[in-house]
Structure formats: structure tokens, C-alpha cells
Amino acid sequence: MPLIEIDRPSGTVLLHAAATCYALRVDPAAGTVRTVHWGGPVTPADVREAQEPEAAPDSFSAPLDGTEELAVDGQVRFAPPALDVRYADGTSAVEPVVDGYDVREEGDSAELSVSLHDTGRPLGWRLHYRVRRDCPVIERWTVLRHTGERGQPPLTLLRHSAAQWNLPVLPEYRMSAVHGRWAGEFQLRRTPLAVGETTLTSRRGHTGHQSNPWIALDASDATEEAGEVWTVALATSGSWRMTTVRSAEGRCSVLGGSGHEGVEITLAAGESWTTPVSTGLYTPGGFGGASRAHHSYVRDHVLPAPGEPRPVLCNSWEATAFDVTFDGQRELADLAARIGAELFVVDDGWFGARSCDRAGLGDWTPRQTAFPEGLRPLADHVHGLGMRFGLWVEPEMVNPDSELFRERPDWVLHLPDRTAHPLRNQLVLDFSRPEVTDWALDWLLRTVDDFAVDFLKWDFNRSFTEAGSAGHRPDARRVFVEHALGVHRVLDELRAARPTLRIEACSGGGGRVDLASLARTDQAWVSDNTDAVDRLAIQHGFSQVFPAQVMGAWVTDSPNPFTRRAVPLRFRFHSAMAGVLGVGGDLTRWSAADLDEAAAYVARYKEARATIQTGDQYRLGTPADPSHAVQYVARDGAESVVLQWRAGPAERARAPRLRLRGLDPRAVYRVDDDSGTPAAGTVRSGAALASHGVPGELPPGDHASRMLTLRRKS
């Protein structure tokens, strides 16, 4: 069956994405492109009669509102436009004309594009759609073009959404999103959607800790296991905005694109602007089904190296902070190797005058007093221990106290006649300027080569303030978008030039985790809060959108340096084993017994890693429950791993049995339990494990945890 089906009589185009269908109707006579279906599979006949525009019941209504694929301002429309333009004469009202559409199908993916222009005005736009046979995620983006002749005045795009996603009319709408702050990212919130406009946004020049460009909508009836869920995400790493509109008439649309409110794009004649990709996903499989489908999409169609197991890393930050020396790092690396780490990462403090956060950013040569012979001897030592060598960098930043700033004060983003407010004593370099990105690429390549670097942790530790690109263009705020595009360019060129280099995305923890950043990195640092209990809620939210394969998690010291909470090593490991396991504690202060115990967990993680990192993930409960678990099922079905935690005190009532998911009901599994409870070694059928589960008890006491391993026997 073709991925894109066209029903010419009705002008309906059906996009078949895995077991879902999206249909739109192109109506040249009316100048409209409208959504007619987003849900389960349908045929052209099913949607032929669907949603014909109604006549306006009165002079205060616009039947088109909430139905178009990219609504403009103009004609009879009152809803917020997805595309809002201002011409040189001040006109914003657009009268769209449909020029036609084009379909290209190749192998297991297909693209549709629909072209439109404004009557008598120099603006053309093309709506793009991509679908794939194996994936319910639909990718959409828009290309906008000033089609005038040279010399015609420019036009300004006030709102330039990648897409408008229109949901079916539902009796209720509920919105799920992840919110937070520094050291408290990805907190999942589910709230009824108010009538009006609800905007999630970052006005910070980066994706942000406060909101992530992802939203899930349902009719307040979906559960973790079942029910219709629609999600929308944006592949953007700069400022962004996603507005969900619930009309009083009962319609619901999501508009999203790069740039916050007020980030305008001015196009001169002949210029064009390509929006980021926005993804849309429908599933009848509840929130868990939505997450699993999104995880598969990230793995199969976003990540650059999805097939590689992510290494167990040891990072120096919480152990040594800025007190980085050759001897200290060597000692840490020796212990990291002893417990089985595969990658040793020297964090902040290795360069310039960086003995604290007040100086050195921008001067990317090894700190003379810390590394008199440079970094190569340390890299060689780490390689000699059988580990890969990683280095922290923060290429987009500069301390005013640095050689770079003294030479190039004009490279920072801040406007010359405005106060530049340093945050964490640093300013942002303007990565929208090619001379700045050329400089960054040059020293990054040299650093990777000179110090035999296998892995970079790319950090970004402050939001933009007073930002605008030099030259006072009328659309100076577009730097809130274009800076991130410059970062993407450097990452792309770096990876192309050094294909074995691997990169971790970081922004003071999880301030830049998004689909665009993951398209050019291998994993993400999720939060600077490494408290194993707090982390469970952060990881629960993160897992709504992103797979365990990119979720960096470290075991650090107890009491935790950030929260002062004391948590047993076992719980700390089980918490971090839910993603890409790392160790970030000061191993020089761990006892020999702790190091041995740690080595045993690392070994166990390596055995289970393929299932955890790339398996299908099932959330069994939430961190708000007395105990909860996450289950991973290997894609070939041969193994399943369950990590279960009780963060608080044991309840008196018996813990409910843990019913498992994703198993083959007819298969038989051997269940092993590393807590030594009676379940260990039992053999049960998939059907019994799903309907009756395993005993839910954890050992007594606070912060109890366990790992179950299920191996398919037949």
C-alpha cells in the first residue's frame, strides 16, 4: 500500500504512518488546506465527506478556525495565525492561493509538499510532510519565501510556525508537558486544557530547563496503558514557542516553531526561511505507547549513531570540580577503570586560567599549572587503562576575564549600548556569525586531534540576556534562533570531520535536550541534580519524550552534595542504571568495599545494557507511588529487565504485585531478582507475569530497590 494516497475527486491526501493516518484536503477553489483526519487508519471513502466547512452561523464566527494546516491572518479568521506576516506597507491580511501539491515516495518513506502563495503579494510558502512505513511520527516543516524581484521592499514574518496540528473535536482536552528549573528538570504535569491559548516557550536562546518543546494531548481519558494520545514536538535548540489553542467552540490546535513571541524574521526579495521540523504522533496505546513510539523514532530516525551501546562513563565534575590536576585525574581514572568504566571524562577546569568559574572560558589550551605537559599524557594514560578519553567544553561562552574577550570583545552577543549582564561570570559568543563558528570549529578540531579526544561533553551554562546581533538589524532578535543554528553547523561539521567522535549534549544539566540537538549528539546530561531519589521524578518526565539510550545518569556520593540526602549505594546504582550509567562521585573517598560493590553493579549493567538502552520501556507506576518500577523489554523479546525503587519508608500494607508488560504471553521466562527475595529463580509464563505479576515487596527500610532480570526460556 502506498504511504501517500490521493483521492482526487475530494482533493484529499492521506498520509499512512505505521498504523495511523493523517489526512488533509487541498481545496484550490477555496484557497485552503484543511486537516480532515488525524488518528487511526482510514480509507479515502471514510474521510471523503468528513469535515466539510460549515456555513458561518453568525457574523462573529469563523468556521475555518482550528481546521487549517497553517492558518494565516486574513479573510474570515480569528484564531491565532500559524503564519503571520507584515508587508512593508503594514498589511498583514493574507489571501492564500493553492498552487498545487507534489508527492515523492521512495522506499519506506514518502514526502508531500503543498505550495501556496498570497494573492498579489510576494510571499510563497510550501508545507512539507514526511511519513515512514515503520513509524507513526509525522514530520512537518514549512519553507517561506519572498518571491519578489530585487529591489522590492522586504517583508517580515511575525509568526513562522513549522506546522499547525489540529486534533479531532473531543469532549475534553488534557495537556501533558514537562516543566522544571535548573536542577529540577522534566517534571511531568497533566492539566486540563483551558479555553484560550496556552503557550509553552523558551525566551532564553536555548531549549530551556523550564519547558521542553513537547506536548501530549488526550481527552482526559488516556492511561499509561491505553487510550488515544496525540503528541507534538519541535526539533529546535534555540528559543521556541508552542501555542495550544482550545477554542470556545471546542476545537484544539497546536502551533509551534522556533523563536519566542517577538522574534521576527525579515526576508529580502529572493530570501527564504526554513522552519524547524515539528513532529506529530497519534497512538491509541496510552501515554506509554506514545513514549515508546517516540523513543523508536528518536532511535531509528534522529540519533546519528543509534546502534552503538553507550559506554559507562566516569566524570570528574563532582569529584574534583575546578581542582583539576594531572595527578588527581590520573588517580580518578585508575579507580574508574577498576570499577569497569569505559570512558573517562575530564570536566570543567582543564584549560586557560580556569581555576574557578570567574576566568578562562574562551582560552582552550590546557591549564599550565595543572597539566604542565599538556593533556596528551593523561589521554594516553586513560587509553592505556582501556578507557576512552572525554573532555568538557563550553564553546559558546567567554569569561570577560580571558584572553579571547580581551582580543575579541565584539564577538559577544550583547548589544554595545546595553549593559551586558554576566551570568555565572560569563557572556555568550555570537554563534550566528561565521567568523565565530569558524574559530570554534578550528580549536575544537585541534583539541580533539592533539589530545586524542574520543568524547566531548558540550556544555552551555547561561541563558541569553540583552541579545541581538551586532549591526542593529530590524530583526536583531532572530539571533535567539540563529545562534543555535550556528551551534548545529559546528556540531555537524565536527562530526563529519571526525566520525568516531561522540558528543554529550549538556546545558547546566538538561537545558538543551531536544530533537535537533539529539540529531547531532549521542546522549544528554539530564540534570545537575544527581540525588538518586530526585532523579527518579526527573527520569520519569524525561522518559515521556526521550529514550533511556540518551539519558545520562551518574552515581554520586552520599550524602548527595546538592541535596544532602543519604542514599545507599545500591539504590544510587539502580536509579542511574535506568539510563546511560555513569559514575560521578569522588571515587578516591569510596571504601574498597564500595568500589567492589560498584564494580559488581557496573558489570551487571553491562550485561543488561542492550535491553535497557534500546529495549521498549514500560513505566510501572510513577515516582509518586509508594514504590514504582521501569521495565525494559529487549527488541528481540529474549530478555526483560525491571528496576524497582521505594524512595520512602516501607508501608505497612503489603506491596501490590508488580504486573509486567510487553512479554510474550505464550513464552516462559526465568525471573532473577538481585534483592534475594523469594521471586528469584522462578520460572513463569508471560501470561502469568502479565496478569498476576511478581511479588511487589522490596527489602525493608528506606530507599530499597532491586533489579529483576527475565530471560526467555522458550
Ligand code: DGJ
Ligand atoms: C554544568 C554541567 O551540567 C555540570 O555537569 C558541569 O559540567 C558544570 N557545568 C561544569 O561547569
